[in-house]
Amino acid sequence: MKNVFMTAMLLSLTIISCSDKKDTDPVPVAESNTMLEEPKPVDSAAVAAKAAPASPEAEGKVLVEGADCLSCHKVDSKLVGPAYQDVAAKYTDADIDHLAQKVIDGGKGVWGEIPMTPHAGLSKENAKKMVKYILSMKK
Structure with missing residues (x-):
């Protein structure tokens, strides 16, 4: 009798664990009278204006700091x-053109x-900005 009871319990556990489970947590549903706001368009020109440095020297500083220059040079x-x-x-x-080419x-x-x-992967334009930044450090 004990074996039959244990077998029935194991069979029940097996059936329960192998059955197709449905998610019992209710999914939140928005109320029908609530309107969702549409995302506002991003003004990319305004973002670029805030993110972009004001001068070629400032852009050059950002480029120098983002490159490997500071591993060999200090101010x-x-x-x-x-x-x-x-x-x-x-x-x-x-000497800006000459120095940019040297970089x-x-x-x-x-x-x-x-x-x-x-x-070699650096554009001439970005190299010139970096050189302008460096030349702006005259004592």
């Missing part, structure tokens, strides 16, 4: 490469034998 002291203030003291705005191509010899790695 006011030599690290691996020259300090930005030293670069700014040596060059003028007339893209890399190079060595001007500031020592340790080469600057090339940044």
Whole structure:
């Protein structure tokens, strides 16, 4: 008798656990008289104006901070490469194109034998903004 009872219990548990369960939690339903608000359109020009830095130098700063530049350069002291203030003291705005190309191509010899790695994926326009930022640090 004990075996029959245990078998019946196991069979019942098996049937219950293998049966198709329906979600018993009620799904909240919005009231019929409630209107949902439609999402407001985003003014992308306003967002861009708030997010975009005001000047090429400010954009250049953002680009420099987002790149690998700060692993070799500091603003006011030599690290691996020259300090930005030293670069700014040596060059003028007339050198922006030349320096932007140096950032893209890399190079060595001007500031020592340790080469600057090339940044081939950087656009000329962004490289110019970065150089303008660096040149803005004249003492």
